[in-house]
Amino acid sequence: MTATAPTRTEPLIHTRADFPLLGHEIDGHPIVYLDSASTSPKPQCVIDAVTRVYRDLTANVHRGVHALADEATAAYESARREIASFLNASPAEIVFTRNATEGINLVAHGLGLKPDDEIVLPALEHHANFLPWRIRARPVTIGLTEDGLPHYGDVEAALSSRTRLLALAHVSNTTGVVAPVERWVAAARSRGLPVLIDAAQSSSHLPIDVRALDCDFLVLSGHKMLGPSGIGVLYGKRERLEELDVYQTGGGMVRYHGDDRFEVQDVPLRFEAGTPNIEGAIGLAAAVDYLRSLGMEAVHEHSQELGRHLVEGLRAIRGVRIVADSAPLEDRIGLAAFGLEAPGLSEESVARLLCDRYHVLVSGGYHCAHILHHRLNLQGSVRVSTHVFNTHEEIDVVLSALEEIARW
């Protein structure tokens, strides 16, 4: 039942050679890496870009007056341009952060929220797009279907005079479903409200054009999109960024500091206090360049195909309960989470078993989405997530393993 359909092709199989991690073995067996939603392996070009900074380009940015500092600054700002281009943004609208989480915290802090303010968001959001709002304001959640798909269409009804912002994941890290962000943006526009999109899971699976989306803020994490850890991006419309309170203070974010006053830099530098993650930004630009060389349409199509294969295969396994199973297959990327009726095995145990017995690396647990799992009465889930280097054959490997475990 898990045989690969004859029409399946592997248009991106050549990319496997670019990822040294895929040559890693466990107990003498090559790994099957299906955990990119957690963090993704890095292609050699990213490793080289980061290494080059340490080897040839170690100097601080925006501060030095020597030639190497100039070169490092040029490379860092070139990375900003590359990422802006990837999102169809202006470089001045790109703030480097540690990750998507910090980007959301930056906005949540900068809006100066009060306890009575309301933030409208789907109930399944990752903690990173929930707690920063919750500790400052009142989250108003959009309800879920029985299988965990948000009632996205209820957004208009959730808005009130106290709503300050709408926030949602472009692709949920638990369901793998692409959200109708256009509808949310339209709802926000009708009330003059800003929208923040968490693109941590979507940014390296489908093309993103912030101008076409017309979102006010968008965040992403480098490590989930083939880039280094510790680097992320906050995109913001310039006027929206300028409205935000400063998040952190320190060196690099001021243009004048005297006894009488201090004056902050223009955006985006006013949000980049302290020495930034220079090598991270340059590595992330290399990752973006790599993805663009593959073509984001091709990447998206591949992700969709793997997602379709995965979900269709999971549906055929007895005892599997797929989160948001009712979502159309064409609205998915290569990611699915599910519960599995395997006596004596929790979802975490299933994930560990997949690793130890089958050398398949996946996630098991709550995936930073406790509320979703509570509402579905699930004690966690197993999550399989793909990226450009994964193949249909690997999906078959994990499906076979799960079928075997389900029969125990």
Added chain:
Amino acid sequence: MHPALDSVFERRHREAVLTSPLCAGKLCHVGRVPMEERVVGDLLFLNQAFDPTTWDAREIRRMVDELDRFQPEVIEADPAYLSILARACVLEGLRLRQPECIVLTYEFPSRVHLRQIAPAFPGVPVVSSYGSTETGHVFTRCDAGVFHENTATCHVEIQPLRAASGDVRIGRILVTTLDNPWFTLVRFDVGDLARLHDGLPCSCGRHDGLAVAAIEGRIRDLTFDLEGRAVTVRRLDDALGAAEHLLGYQVDQCGAREYLARYTAEPHADEATGEAVGDILRSVYGPGARITVRREAALSPEQSGKFRLARTTFDWDPQELFS
């Protein structure tokens, strides 16, 4: 000098400077300050942002108002910066104070910049001045479009490209200064290229000193065609400047045969603009050139504050290019 400049520079006059605050030097360390603090003698430093693509409507309005209040006879500007201001004003229906002349300096004036500047300053002479911090004023462009050596202050030589490297009528500008007895520069390499003017006397009447037909751009901004011959910014700009709807561009040569062109265009421009850019670049670099063309939301200046129109992303030795 140019007649438009002569009439102004012979008397005391006010100048508004529009360039990077880094180039203007006096502003970058003091932050945003009122107009009065940005007036130094007869100079007004207009810009306070490192990236002019971040100018919003309020900032544009501020500069328009300050020009009205200051009433400069001359606007001295980086062409990229002035093109952004000019276009914004035309789109918003704001009338800019009309100076007696505009002097473009700091970096290479692209045809796409000039195209955006002209509608905001109808009838105002636009003069390209050429000089450097080290050498002072070297060339002035006459009415006939020829750059004449300023023989009172310097002596200029042109060291030509090798025949294998490119057009031998193009060479690097070497300046010996004559007007500073305390710090004389001998054959100082300014880092720019010029194309020799074919014949003297010039139709403007000047018959002494070196004359060059065009400033060809920075040496470090050279790119290379598929035969390894140098392509100057001027040549690239002459070709790309013809593309309709183009507002700005930056060309990176990433390898011997690989080029990445980023461009911005009028909102109504469609994919044909990008296709035209690709076709033009293939005509410049060779039909086998591998060209990637990307439309961008905005192009930003480099850390120096300059918008480089072209560059290579790999190192090469400029000394090997010249005879």
